[in-house]
Amino acid sequence: MKCEVFLFVFLLCLLAGCSICWFNTVCFVLCNQNFPAHRPLAISLTVSYNGVSAALYALAANAIDPSSDALYLLLNALIPLLTSVVSLIPILRQPSLDPLPPDAVRRDSLIFLLLNFLAVVTGIYLLVFGSTTTDGTTARILLSGAIFLLIFPLCIPGVVYAKNWFRTVHSSFHFDGSGLILVDADDLELHKELLSRHASSIGPIGNGSLTRLLSDNGSVIAITRQKTGEIEGCCQRMLVRDQLAMLGQEHPAGVLVCRIDFWLYYLAYFCGGTIGLVYSNNLGQIAQSLGQSSNTTTLLTLYSSFSFFGRLLSAVPDYIRAKFYFARTGWLTIALLPTPIAFFLLASSDSAVILHVGTALVGLSSGFIFAAAVSITSELFGPNSVGVNHNILITNIPVGSLVYGCLAALVYDANISPGLGNILMSDSAVCMGRQCYFLTFLLWGCISVLGLVCSMLLFFRTRHAYDLFEQNRISTQLY
Numbered sequence: 001m002k003c004e005v006f007l008f009v010f011l012l013c014l015l016a017g018c019s020i021c022w023f024n025t026v027c028f029v030l031c032n033q034n035f036p037a038h039r040p041l042a043i044s045l046t047v048s049y050n051g052v053s054a055a056l057y058a059l060a061a062n063a064i065d066p067s068s069d070a071l072y073l074l075l076n077a078l079i080p081l082l083t084s085v086v087s088l089i090p091i092l093r094q095p096s097l098d099p100l101p102p103d104a105v106r107r108d109s110l111i112f113l114l115l116n117f118l119a120v121v122t123g124i125y126l127l128v129f130g131s132t133t134t135d136g137t138t139a140r141i142l143l144s145g146a147i148f149l150l151i152f153p154l155c156i157p158g159v160v161y162a163k164n165w166f167r168t169v170h171s172s173f174h175f176d177g178s179g180l181i182l183v184d185a186d187d188l189e190l191h192k193e194l195l196s197r198h199a200s201s202i203g204p205i206g207n208g209s210l211t212r213l214l215s216d217n218g219s220v221i222a223i224t225r226q227k228t229g230e231i232e233g234c235c236q237r238m239l240v241r242d243q244l245a246m247l248g249q250e251h252p253a254g255v256l257v258c259r260i261d262f263w264l265y266y267l268a269y270f271c272g273g274t275i276g277l278v279y280s281n282n283l284g285q286i287a288q289s290l291g292q293s294s295n296t297t298t299l300l301t302l303y304s305s306f307s308f309f310g311r312l313l314s315a316v317p318d319y320i321r322a323k324f325y326f327a328r329t330g331w332l333t334i335a336l337l338p339t340p341i342a343f344f345l346l347a348s349s350d351s352a353v354i355l356h357v358g359t360a361l362v363g364l365s366s367g368f369i370f371a372a373a374v375s376i377t378s379e380l381f382g383p384n385s386v387g388v389n390h391n392i393l394i395t396n397i398p399v400g401s402l403v404y405g406c407l408a409a410l411v412y413d414a415n416i417s418p419g420l421g422n423i424l425m426s427d428s429a430v431c432m433g434r435q436c437y438f439l440t441f442l443l444w445g446c447i448s449v450l451g452l453v454c455s456m457l458l459f460f461r462t463r464h465a466y467d468l469f470e471q472n473r474i475s476t477q478l479y
Contacts, residue, residue: 016076019080021391021394023080023084025387025390025391027046028043028046028374028386028387028390029386029387030091031043031046031374032378032383032386032387034094035108036383037105037108038105038108038109038112039375039378039383040314040315040317040318040372040375041112041116041315041318042112043371043374043375044116044311044312044314044315044371044372044375045112045115045116045119045312045315047311047314047370047371047374048119048123048308048311048312048367048371049119049150049308050311050370052122052123052126052304052305052308053304054300054301054303054304055126055127055300055301055304055305055308056126056146056150057072057075057076057079058297058300058301059126059129059139059142059143059146060075060143061075062139062143063136063139063140063142063143066139115153116312116315118149118152118153119308119312120309120312121149122146122149122150123305123308123309123312125145125146125149126146126301126304126305126308127301127302127305127306129142129145129146241260242259242260242261243261243461243462243464243465244259244261244380244461244462244465245465246465246468246469247379247380247465247466247469248378248379248382248383249381249382250381250382250384250385251381251382251385251389252385253385253388253389253392256381256385256389256392257392259381260461261380261458261461261462262380262381262393264454264455264457264458264461265376265377265380265393265454265458266393266396267450267451267454268332268336268451268452268454268455268458269369269373269393269394269396269451270396270399270400270451271447271448271450271451271452271454272335272336272339272365272366272369272448272451272452272455273365273366273369273370273373274396274397274400274401274404275339275366275400275404275444275447275448275451276339276362276363276365276366276369277366277397277400277401278400278401278404278405278408279359279362279444280300280303280307280362280363280366281401281405282405282408283296283299283300283303283359284296284300285412286355286437287299287355288430288432289412289430289431289432289433289436289437290350290352290355290433290434290436290437291432292352292355295352295355298356299355299356299359302356302359302360302363303359303360303362303363304363305363306359306360306361306363306364306367307363307364307366307367307370308367309364309367310335310363310364310365310366310367310368310369310370310371311367311368311370311371312371313364313367313368314331314335314367314368314371314372314375315371317331325470327459327462327463327466327467328372328375328376328379328466329376329380329455329458329459329462329463329466330459330463331368331372332369332372332373332376332455332458332459333452333455333456333458333459335365335368335369335372336365336369336448336451336452336455337365337452338361338362338364338365339361339362339365339366339448339451339452340445340446340448340449340452341361342357342358342359342361342362342365343358343362343441343442343444343445343448344441344442344445345357345358345361346358346437346441347438347441347442347445350433350434373390373393373394374386374390377389377390377393380462404444404447407440407443408437408440411436411437411439411440411443412431412436412437412440413431415431415433415435415436416429416430416431
């Protein structure tokens, strides 16, 4: 009987996983095709609302029937189906993908600004009320408010078209062309042309020059500084070997898996975002082992909400780009910092406060990574190949879920022994106490440090490509 139940659950998870991958890929491709001037902002919003699904389902279940566990499965089955059917109509009837005039780009900039503000309000609302225990009437009112906030963005484009209402607001924001995107299609082609002219005008490599030669796949194949042979040491050779020379160079799958930058990126994601996802999957058992079972819903809502805010924060670099420019791979490194801090905090104490703080930090970090990763994949390895390339990247999620899940299970089972406060539920022993996940948190913290190191190496190797693109973009605007 147990074997049959396991196979049934496995089949359901397999089908759900295939659906999620397909749905996400379609969303990413649509964002890339329909919003070339605001690609990171569109992707950030799309991925952000994934982060509040747990809080929304908890609110809906509490409003309908808080005593039914099967209701969660029913909601997960029906809501995605209904929303997909409704979304199919505008997707099939979308207009032709013609380049937008400057006025339309500025109008879309304002729309995205308003949508981000509304998303922040939605996240705060679900964070405050998502795990609140209330009576049936109050819960239904709260659910109605959440549904209103989720549907209201459909009205924003129509409101923005009323120029008389928003003329004053619009004039206070200055969005010049593609100022909110690191790799715009027109800028990218001009960037490639400037690089080609620069490479042909420098000539042969000499002893006092700084020269980057471009190979067919966009790699830096030679660098000389000041004197011939000044590059020395293993670390320096690793930083310059097979570097990307420009952003947006298309990488077919065969070329992608041969790039050092891709594998550094893969490891950073594997040891960062994926490990945060596995933490959220084990959050119920973690809370149970620490005697916090009554706070499981609160912890899940906390993780979901902070993951949502992390995904929204991934768009901040595009808004502040005019005043403070930093490579997106550098922002990825910064986003990975909270993860090891959170796991080492969780290993140091079993208090409820630390559990809540650690959960919030992991959610914030992993949320940022999930949203920023699509834009990074597009910028480093080409926007036209992002559908295939990003799916290759996220193969680390099932691999990481298996590896980290087995690691946690081995540590958990090893700490189940008589006399340590462990209890027996049905036919399964339940581990109780700090020792159940202490070693797991330490190992996860060390692994996330490895991911941080990989992201730093990726930043150092790609920084020159981002800087060169930004310099060329600014120079074209001046002339």
